[in-house]
Amino acid sequence: MMRFGFDIGGTNIAAGVIDERDQLVAKDSVRFPCGEGNQAVIDACAGLYRKILDQNAIPEQAIAGVGVAVPGSVSPREGVVVDAHNLGFHHTPLASMLSDVLKKPVALINDADAATLAEHRIGALKGTQTAMLITIGTGIGGGLILNGELFRGGRDNGTEPGHMVLRNGGRLCSCGINGCAETYCSATRLGKDGAAFGKQNAREVIEAAKEGNEQALALFGAYIDDFGSYIASIINLLDPERIAIGGGVSGAGSFLLDPLRADAEKKCFFETCPEIVIASAGNDAGIIGAGLIVS
Ligand SMILES: [Zn+2]
Incomplete structure (x- = not known):
């Protein structure tokens, strides 16, 4: 199965699909809707998700789940962004909000931890x-x-x-x-x-x-x-x-x-x-x- 990843930053939301060999096979990004509220972020993420799948002819059934990296503290067990000041997230239940829209399981990770995981799996x-x-x-x-x-x-x-x-x-x-x-x-x-x-x-x-x-x-x-x-x-x-x-x-x-x-x-x-x-x-x-x- 393929997996979908979001890297949400204060300027851009980048996202992509990785295949069974952990290779990035499709990616794109949109502007982060700064100051427009949490729902605008969810909408931007959902739009980007559909766009990437459509443009690369990847069926939704091929995606096992979605991971989201954010610059801030997260509670992975609860699926909550505790604090991400740049994104305006404070105790935001981002995993369930996104999961409701994308109809996929969603997991959260801090962005530095995500980079570390990538270095460990495919990098230095x-x-x-x-x-x-x-x-x-x-x-x-x-x-x-x-x-x-x-x-x-x-x-x-x-x-x-x-x-x-x-x-x-x-x-x-x-x-x-x-x-x-x-x-x-x-x-x-x-x-x-x-x-x-x-x-x-x-x-x-x-x-x-x-x-x-x-x-x-x-x-x-x-x-x-x-x-x-x-x-x-x-x-x-x-x-x-x-x-x-x-x-x-x-x-x-x-x-x-x-x-x-x-x-x-x-x-x-x-x-x-x-x-x-x-x-x-x-x-x-x-x-x-x-x-x-x-x-
Ligand atoms: Zn300090």
């Missing part, structure tokens, strides 16, 4: 029993593979690796706590600190550092120092086989990975570092991961 974490995905973007997201399976939290809350405190009393995080890893290791940090010497964002800082600009190199060095400490702490907690780095900053490739590995190796408790690699499931990881939770 394939074949591991203990591994972690860390996604470096505006914030930090990620997920954990334990004993060969996605770990969704002991109390159903998932994991929030971006909000481990890296510096007590440090920079104020969007979550309201000071010193979260996200405030030192995200792309936002590079952009913010790079503004002092005229750089607009992380990409410009990294480009300048590659060209040998001294201020950019000093900032990138401080960033690697923080990021290395963060990765070393994760290694000490889990002793993972592999850590995959995703998100915009991972586009820097070996310019990021080589010094990061060296720094983490210096700081981690163990004699050697696990593999640290670039995530490879790509932009559709959310859709694929959502489809993968359909049983």
Whole structure:
């Protein structure tokens, strides 16, 4: 049977169909109906579902079920989005609302967990029993593979690796706590600190550092120092086989990975570092991961 996945974001709703070999065989997207209420989101999802099936001549009977990834906290057992601020969902019974319209079983997952699942099944974490995905973007997201399976939290809350405190009393995080890893290791940090010497964002800082600009190199060095400490702490907690780095900053490739590995190796408790690699499931990881939770 095929499975259908939605990746609902604050700008777009992306969706697609995965086949028996976990390959994405059809996809499309629509604008997220911002500020128009929950019913408008359900209508947009239903329209996208029918459009994708129609355009690809996939009969509804071929779809075993539907998975939905959302940027926020979900209760998979209850089928409720507890909080997804960007989407306007608060204690929203999204699974039953969608299931009523699509006439299919619907399961929910956090978007970072969906990306982790996709990396584990088809990407950079394939074949591991203990591994972690860390996604470096505006914030930090990620997920954990334990004993060969996605770990969704002991109390159903998932994991929030971006909000481990890296510096007590440090920079104020969007979550309201000071010193979260996200405030030192995200792309936002590079952009913010790079503004002092005229750089607009992380990409410009990294480009300048590659060209040998001294201020950019000093900032990138401080960033690697923080990021290395963060990765070393994760290694000490889990002793993972592999850590995959995703998100915009991972586009820097070996310019990021080589010094990061060296720094983490210096700081981690163990004699050697696990593999640290670039995530490879790509932009559709959310859709694929959502489809993968359909049983
Ligand atoms: Zn935080």
